[in-house]
Amino acid sequence: MEDKISLSHGSGGKQTNDLISNLFIKYFDNEIIRQMNDSAQLYLNNNRIAFTTDSFVVTPAFFKGGDIGKLAVCGTVNDLAMSGAKPLYLTSAFIIEEGYPIENLETIVKSMAEMAERAGVKIVAGDTKVVEKGGVDGLFINTSGIGTIYEGINIEANKAEAGDVVIVNGTLGDHGMTIMCERSGIDIQGELKSDCAPLNSLVDSILDICKDVHVLRDATRGGVAAVLNEIAETSRVSIELEEDSIPISEEVKGACELLGLDPLYIANEGKLCCFVPEKYAHKVLEQMRNHPLGTKAEIIGKVVAEVSQRVYLKTIIGGRRIVDMPSGQQLPRIC
Amino acid sequence: MEDKISLSHGSGGKQTNDLISNLFIKYFDNEIIRQMNDSAQLYLNNNRIAFTTDSFVVTPAFFKGGDIGKLAVCGTVNDLAMSGAKPLYLTSAFIIEEGYPIENLETIVKSMAEMAERAGVKIVAGDTKVVEKGGVDGLFINTSGIGTIYEGINIEANKAEAGDVVIVNGTLGDHGMTIMCERSGIDIQGELKSDCAPLNSLVDSILDICKDVHVLRDATRGGVAAVLNEIAETSRVSIELEEDSIPISEEVKGACELLGLDPLYIANEGKLCCFVPEKYAHKVLEQMRNHPLGTKAEIIGKVVAEVSQRVYLKTIIGGRRIVDMPSGQQLPRIC
Structure with a gap:
């Protein structure tokens, strides 16, 4: 491994996977994180649950077809859906730069609420951190989500087969x-x-x-x-x-x-x-x-x-x- | 409301609460988010679950008695415990500045793993985003967590009473x-x-x-x-x-x-x-x-x-x- 984090560690490609294997899975090791699915699939009192997290740092935060808020809800809803789960509940955590226009924040929050309604999920908990000017570029959002996996469905990254x-x-x-x-x-x-x-x-x-x-x-x-x-x-x-x-x-x-x-x-x-x-x-x-x-x-x-x-x-x-x-x-x- | 985010919006005091009420609860409104507990308390197939999220931006990231990783695991474990829940599963999402020393990241990840073991929770899913130099000050961590609320326990922010x-x-x-x-x-x-x-x-x-x-x-x-x-x-x-x-x-x-x-x-x-x-x-x-x-x-x-x-x-x-x-x-x- 190199000695410094580079942008390619966040690209979703080879270097991201190396970092996940050599660092996160190495230390956090357990049978669930090893699945390498879009969501963790786990049992909670005999119910099969999907649980996932994603942070969003897109720039620009507003773009044709959406904004960072829409992305943050859709991204986590989709990770749950990809495990064959019905997405139910989301959390949303904001890290915001001092001086950020509240009007922009309101547009983003509205767009999250609209997407949550469209996807049929509830945003049930949140967190807000504000850092000094220059400590973060604008606004980052983390969404985490849980859903219940449909009965009789077994969708996993290791289940592709010839044919x-x-x-x-x-x-x-x-x-x-x-x-x-x-x-x-x-x-x-x-x-x-x-x-x-x-x-x-x-x-x-x-x-x-x-x-x-x-x-x-x-x-x-x-x-x-x-x-x-x-x-x-x-x-x-x-x-x-x-x-x-x-x-x-x-x-x-x-x-x-x-x-x-x-x-x-x-x-x-x-x-x-x-x-x-x-x-x-x-x-x-x-x-x-x-x-x-x-x-x-x-x-x-x-x-x-x-x-x-x-x-x-x-x-x-x-x-x-x-x-x-x-x-x-x-x-x-x-x- | 003011028109720009200020540091006091992230202080946990009056301005934070105003922002939560006037923006987040206004748009995300549902019966769970309105509880204002440390964790959302909800039902999943008749099981009472606590679900919470927290982002960590502490500076310095290493301090006497801990580091940002220890804080990230303890913070979310504690939010679940404060709802009378047994903390079970955590996610961890990193936003890292390009050029961040991997050695520091490893120390943080190790300290998260140690705390997770001490608290009896598993870190089951994660996400890594890397932003360009100056896009974020060092490293921020979000942890979200779920746990099952103990039977017969009803701990909520609105239950304090005279005596x-x-x-x-x-x-x-x-x-x-x-x-x-x-x-x-x-x-x-x-x-x-x-x-x-x-x-x-x-x-x-x-x-x-x-x-x-x-x-x-x-x-x-x-x-x-x-x-x-x-x-x-x-x-x-x-x-x-x-x-x-x-x-x-x-x-x-x-x-x-x-x-x-x-x-x-x-x-x-x-x-x-x-x-x-x-x-x-x-x-x-x-x-x-x-x-x-x-x-x-x-x-x-x-x-x-x-x-x-x-x-x-x-x-x-x-x-x-x-x-x-x-x-x-x-x-x-x-x-």
Whole structure:
């Protein structure tokens, strides 16, 4: 390990995982933290519970399609939903810079309240810390959440198996590219905005028709590339993607070409990867497309029985290349 | 309300409460958040659960008697214990400045792991965000926690009633004064160090012999003055303290005189106020004194049937003065 924290330790890629393994799991070690799921899955008086936490440091705090408050509620709701849980209760903790406009804080709090209502969760406890000017850049929010895992559902990062298909619920890279463009002052023509949304009702609609979902993961920091690599490693499988099936908007495609970026590595805040056995693939795809948050859903690839534990991309011109775990830091403070 | 956030909004006193009422509770409004307890008390499949969150921004991060990691685990464990819950699971979320020494991070993580073991809780989920140099001052930690509320226990901020006595488990002001001295470079002779400790085993020992505890509250930001004023208001009672019963170490007394401060307003991280009916007072006091974290426990006052909802101090020379809710900011970033 290096001797100083670098931005890549927070990227959601290789260095983040190294830090988690070599430091946090090393010292906090227990059977629950070792699961490496989006939420911890645990028993409380014989009830299966999901419990998760996330801090939000996005800059700018207000962007097309949302703000840090919307992100903070959706992010935690989604982590719970990805464990097959019904999100129920959230806490919210603010760290605010002295001098921060209360009007902005009010806009953020309102947007959290709206998202909580939309997602059907209650914000039940909170904390407010204020630090001196310069001690924090604006405002950071932590949300933690608990939910009850649906009976008969067993969704875990280690459950992907050969024969599963991978479905995403729409176009990739919208959130990260929105932030990137706002920050760099690039003005993309068209409809580009953050896809930030609470995905629990979409997950509910999937589980309504298919209990046998193996893995669910929202593709946030590090994009689809990071989450699929994590799942490949945790489940000890390989994953093969079809380039021409991956839904990407014209705006994101254009911006990626302009900036030399790969949309597979760009953060989403309203997109999930769903692993189901092939026999359910079309039923689940159809169900997702009937949901407002899944109209552009696509089957993007499948799990293959290959020992390399890698993610591959079959390119449009017929090649096959490795989609590596992201390394280094593409864009800090994306969420 | 003012139009900008000031340090006093994070002091735990009047301005913090105004912000909570006028902003957070206004928008997040639900029956659980309105309880104003240290933890939210809620039902999950018919189980009574406590759920809480706290962010820690203390500076310096390392101080006599502890560090930010120890504080982060104890703070959340204590908030759960103050609801009569057995603390079970914690999450930990780090926001770290680019360039932060990994050696320091490791010391903090080790100290969290040690405290978690001592308190009998598991850290089951986490999050790591890294922000650019200058985006955050060093390292901030959020811990959230859940626990199950013991059967037959009903501890809430609104349950204090006339005839209750108020017991504290030891000397007041040790944590805040330690931080204050470290920051101002004042070198106090003697044993002054933070009292930071997990109080759940002390609470367990109290509940073992007395189920009829009305209120428990750890006296953190704003000190005993803030928590007693909150309880007086929430329970619609008044509280009368006896100055000569309040345990304060010689070091804190000396430093307070030097700096012109009142120890009742100084933060503690290992002290609680316990409200029990007078008939149990001596039994509970004795039990606390038999616990390593309560050897200097004292009965410091009682709840009186007076409509003013205020806290009074009967002084040593026979006067009676009001102990107001703290207003403004004595010392930011104390926890």
